[in-house]
Amino acid sequence: MDRAILDLRQVNRARARMEIIEQQFQLLQKELTKITQRVNLFEKVKIPEAREIIRIIRIKLGDEMTAAVGRAKIAKSKLSESETFGGMDEKHNHQEPQTV
Helix, strand or coil: CHHHHHHHHHHHHHHHHHHHHHHHHHHHHHHHHHHHHHHHHHHHHHHHHHHHHHHHHHHHHHHHHHHHHHHHHHHHHHHHHHHHHHHHHHHHHCCCCCCC
């Protein structure tokens, strides 16, 4: 009889441990599902969106750099023209000193 009671206690303890392990397994399964969903979100949505945004920014920066180079060339040519015409104007506007 004592042996049967001891065996019954061991079976109950084993069942309790089994229930705890089952609950832990279910919690881990739930967490794994969440993590898998997050990974898929990043792989399928967020990372491609970020790559597209980076591509657009690179294009915009390239356009701005090209425009800046163009503006610099225009400014340089205008400066060069004003120096050339400015030198001619000085020759034409130069007056002889007046003697009194």
